[in-house]
Amino acid sequence: MAPVSNGEDTPRFDNLTSGVWRENPVFITLLGLCPSLAVSNTAVNSLAMGLASAFVLLGSTFLISLLRNAIPKQVRIASYIIIIATFVTVVDYAIHAISLELYNALGAFIQLIVVNCMILGRCEAHASKNRLPKAMVNALGTGAGFTLALFMVGSIREILGFGTFFGVSLFGAGFQTWAIFILPPGGFIVLSLWLLLFSYIERRRAANTGHIAGGAHAT
Amino acid sequence: MSQQPTPPPMPSPIRLVLTLALIAMLSGVTVVFAYQITLEPIARNHRLALERAVFEVLPGAVDRANFLVEGDSLTALPDDEGDRANVYAGYADDGTLVGVAMEGSARGYADNVRVLYGYSLEDECIIGFTVLQSSETPGLGEKIGSDPAFLANFECLDVRLNDAGTDLANPIRTVGPGEESEPWEIDGIAGATVSSQAVGRALRESASRKIPVIRDHAQLLTEERN
Numbered sequence: 001m002a003p004v005s006n007g008e009d010t011p012r013f014d015n016l017t018s019g020v021w022r023e024n025p026v027f028i029t030l031l032g033l034c035p036s037l038a039v040s041n042t043a044v045n046s047l048a049m050g051l052a053s054a055f056v057l058l059g060s061t062f063l064i065s066l067l068r069n070a071i072p073k074q075v076r077i078a079s080y081i082i083i084i085a086t087f088v089t090v091v092d093y094a095i096h097a098i099s100l101e102l103y104n105a106l107g108a109f110i111q112l113i114v115v116n117c118m119i120l121g122r123c124e125a126h127a128s129k130n131r132l133p134k135a136m137v138n139a140l141g142t143g144a145g146f147t148l149a150l151f152m153v154g155s156i157r158e159i160l161g162f163g164t165f166f167g168v169s170l171f172g173a174g175f176q177t178w179a180i181f182i183l184p185p186g187g188f189i190v191l192s193l194w195l196l197l198f199s200y201i202e203r204r205r206a207a208n209t210g211h212i213a214g215g216a217h218a219t
Numbered sequence: 220m221s222q223q224p225t226p227p228p229m230p231s232p233i234r235l236v237l238t239l240a241l242i243a244m245l246s247g248v249t250v251v252f253a254y255q256i257t258l259e260p261i262a263r264n265h266r267l268a269l270e271r272a273v274f275e276v277l278p279g280a281v282d283r284a285n286f287l288v289e290g291d292s293l294t295a296l297p298d299d300e301g302d303r304a305n306v307y308a309g310y311a312d313d314g315t316l317v318g319v320a321m322e323g324s325a326r327g328y329a330d331n332v333r334v335l336y337g338y339s340l341e342d343e344c345i346i347g348f349t350v351l352q353s354s355e356t357p358g359l360g361e362k363i364g365s366d367p368a369f370l371a372n373f374e375c376l377d378v379r380l381n382d383a384g385t386d387l388a389n390p391i392r393t394v395g396p397g398e399e400s401e402p403w404e405i406d407g408i409a410g411a412t413v414s415s416q417a418v419g420r421a422l423r424e425s426a427s428r429k430i431p432v433i434r435d436h437a438q439l440l441t442e443e444r445n
Contacts, residue, residue, distance in 0.1 A: 179358025
């Protein structure tokens with residue numbers, strides 16, 4: 001069976017930036033929200049989670065794009081899951097070896113990267129249909145977009161909830177911390193504020209260029 | 220999905236099974252490889268974390284030895300069996316015994332709270348405390364590990380034994396914030412009542428079980444050093 005190509009095989013700059021902005025997995029397509037809400041209570045945790053997911057995405061994209069013609073269509077999802085799970089296990093061991101503190105803070109959410117639909121979605125929709133360079137560039141952009149989004153949520157939550165940024169105190173001893181922002185509801189509040197901002201910007205841009213904002217997004 | 224004029228023929232089942240088996244095998248090899256590489260650093264991280272905690276609850280300690288309390292007996296463990304230890308003796312520069320670090324655990328608000336505390340045989344009190352593992356609510360119950368007023372409870376928390384030496388003379392109790400009136404009472408944290416009580420319970424249960432055994436075999440702690 002011939003691979004289905006998206007037209008051009010050479011990666012363009014657009015492939016890289018679309019994952020960061022136009023198709024940002026968290027803010028625009030709303031994929032992979034579970035870790036974005038669960039472990040984004042500090043800048044360090046969210047950055048580590050974002051980088052771990054980006055590594056898994058890059059690794060799986062590499063293998064899946066290479067093997068895309070060798071894997072029969074009927075067993076592709078099972079194959080993708082095994083490949084993704086392998087990279088997740090490697091990341092899990094690596095974080096455990098790098099820092100016990102970080103490992104305990106992220107808890108089960110490292111293992112849960114396996115079921116992050118952002119990753120499976122990218123593998124199924126892009127890596128399995130494109131040549132290696134283009135797939136890798138797209139994965140790099142999406143991974144960066146995911147990490148950036150988590151970091152944006154995590155920074156705000158840490159600043160308001162702990163009064164610190166990367167553990168450095170910002171406001172002195174008199175600051176009354178807002179514990180709600182480090183609790184799960186705070187994740188929803190901060191994420192929704194970012195979503196509000198992003199859709200506002202998108203509407204403004206659409207209004208300026210005369211376009212109607214893009215179609216429905218899958219969640 | 221893209222349009223395909225004629226669906227490709229179904230590959231043979233053997234090919235499907237072989238593909239999956241091959242991928243699974245590669246995956247297995249990769250995982251084993253990662254496990255082997257990280258085994259040593261992970262074990263070292265755990266050892267360092269434990270050592271840090273032991274030295275934290277026994278101020279002045281720079282060296283440790285592992286022991287196991289089982290029933291009424293106290294046994295010294297060689298270094299390679301350190302994983303089984305539940306009691307750690309801490310020694311100062313000059314080799315004198317600073318105290319003994321022990322684990323306790325009790326049900327907190329979210330999950331079990333595991334704590335490590337330092338016991339000074341000389342002063343018969345708890346001289347240090349740290350949280351090993353907790354899933355208590357951030358910003359509320361989590362304060363048991365960081366609140367300075369709460370940690371001040373463990374400068375010298377009275378755990379003297381009764382005259383027969385079989386149990387604590389005065390069981391450790393957690394009271395409301397600012398209500399502490401006896402040296403064996405712990406001032407709780409406002410907004411972290413359940414978690415502070417869990418700490419009190421963890422310490423009481425562990426101390427009343429292990430301290431009598433440790434005092435019975437106190438000479439072993441110093442002998443082991445020489």
